[in-house]
Amino acid sequence: MKPSRTSNTLTRLRLISQSAFAVFCLIVGYQFYRFYLWATGASPDIALRPPAVEAFLPLGALVSLKRLVLSGEFDAIHPAGLAIFLAALFLGLFLRKGFCGWICPIGFASNLAEKIGRKMRILMIPPRWIDLPLLSLKYLLLGAFAWLILWNMNLQELTAFHLSPYNMISDAKMLHFFLEPSRLAGGIMLALVALSFLMKNPWCRYLCPYGALLGLLAIFSPLQVQRDRNLCIDCKRCEAVCPSSIKITARKTVRNSECIGCLECLPVCPQQECLKLSLYGRTVSPLILPTLVIGLFLLFWGAARLTGHWQSRIPPETFRHYYQQVQTIGHP
Numbered sequence: 256m257k258p259s260r261t262s263n264t265l266t267r268l269r270l271i272s273q274s275a276f277a278v279f280c281l282i283v284g285y286q287f288y289r290f291y292l293w294a295t296g297a298s299p300d301i302a303l304r305p306p307a308v309e310a311f312l313p314l315g316a317l318v319s320l321k322r323l324v325l326s327g328e329f330d331a332i333h334p335a336g337l338a339i340f341l342a343a344l345f346l347g348l349f350l351r352k353g354f355c356g357w358i359c360p361i362g363f364a365s366n367l368a369e370k371i372g373r374k375m376r377i378l379m380i381p382p383r384w385i386d387l388p389l390l391s392l393k394y395l396l397l398g399a400f401a402w403l404i405l406w407n408m409n410l411q412e413l414t415a416f417h418l419s420p421y422n423m424i425s426d427a428k429m430l431h432f433f434l435e436p437s438r439l440a441g442g443i444m445l446a447l448v449a450l451s452f453l454m455k456n457p458w459c460r461y462l463c464p465y466g467a468l469l470g471l472l473a474i475f476s477p478l479q480v481q482r483d484r485n486l487c488i489d490c491k492r493c494e495a496v497c498p499s500s501i502k503i504t505a506r507k508t509v510r511n512s513e514c515i516g517c518l519e520c521l522p523v524c525p526q527q528e529c530l531k532l533s534l535y536g537r538t539v540s541p542l543i544l545p546t547l548v549i550g551l552f553l554l555f556w557g558a559a560r561l562t563g564h565w566q567s568r569i570p571p572e573t574f575r576h577y578y579q580q581v582q583t584i585g586h587p
């Protein structure tokens with residue numbers, strides 16, 4: 256069966272969305288690198304610090320979120336990090352793991368590696384008895400962070416961490432980690448990259464606590480992929496392309512916390528109207544999901560900018576003062 260126009264549009268739209276956010280992140284990364292060089296004294300050229308780099312500080316954002324709930328105070332040091340975290344949580348709750356499927360550049364890189372691995376015929380599907388225990392790892396990591404931050408830290412401790420020099424330079428620490436990794440960290444990163452060609456999305460599937468949190472929220476999402484049992488011919492094409500290895504044919508409704516809302520399963524189904532996107536049980540156009548994911552994410556970004564919750568209140572000179580101690584400042 257020929258793919259419909261909507262199906263082609265979906266595939267193209269996902270590629271455009273993921274590529275655009277990936278390119279944006281590369282530009283942000285380069286800008287931040289230039290700022291880092293200036294702030295650490297390695298370059299005389301002044302560069303602006305891009306706030307979007309804070310998207311890569313999810314643990315700091317979790318601390319900020321709890322502080323926001325307990326004190327009503329929005330993070331003034333890494334406000335963009337908290338704004339992006341709130342946007343991702345909101346998307347998770349209403350639009351499945353749309354953040355993973357349409358925005359996150361790590362998910363995009365992971366998808367690309369999977370496709371290359373498939374083309375090279377080196378992609379392996381681990382047996383269920385290995386896959387299932389590995390799947391629990393990211394939830395264990397999430398549980399550990401939730402226990403440490405949400406359960407154990409009171410407002411005083413949260414504020415002490417928030418105001419610590421370590422928090423101030425956490426983005427510089429992250430960059431320093433990638434620029435000069437220890438042998439062990441470098442080996443683990445290389446192994447993960449290599450594994451991404453051999454297995455489906457090992458980082459996202461087994462280790463990312465951010466994705467685990469979004470997946471738990473997505474269980475309550477009103478948007479779901481639905482399968483019509485009467486029309487299904489059990490060809491399993493949907494399962495073959497699903498990046499999350501979901502047993503779609505075993506379900507009528509995909510409520511699985513692993514579903515990233517990529518909608519890759521829809522265009523490959525040879526039976527018209529067999530696989531559909533539903534909102535509160537009613538069939539809706541699949542284009543609704545990406546439109547809302549991208550639109551709402553940009554809306555959060557615009558709202559954060561307009562309300563002054565995007566740009567850090569810390570002057571560049573203060574960042575510079577602390578960045579110069581990036582090697583010596585440790586966790587509080």
Ligand code: SF4
Binds near residue numbers: 354359361363463464
């Ligand atoms: S699981 Fe983590 S790394 Fe993967 S796409 Fe989702 S947020 Fe990004």
Ligand code: SF4
Binds near residue numbers: 480498500513516
């Ligand atoms: S079930 Fe469909 S929408 Fe969900 S992850 Fe699999 S392919 Fe993507």
Ligand code: SF4
Binds near residue numbers: 503
């Ligand atoms: S691709 Fe469609 S017909 Fe084939 S197994 Fe999946 S839902 Fe059934």
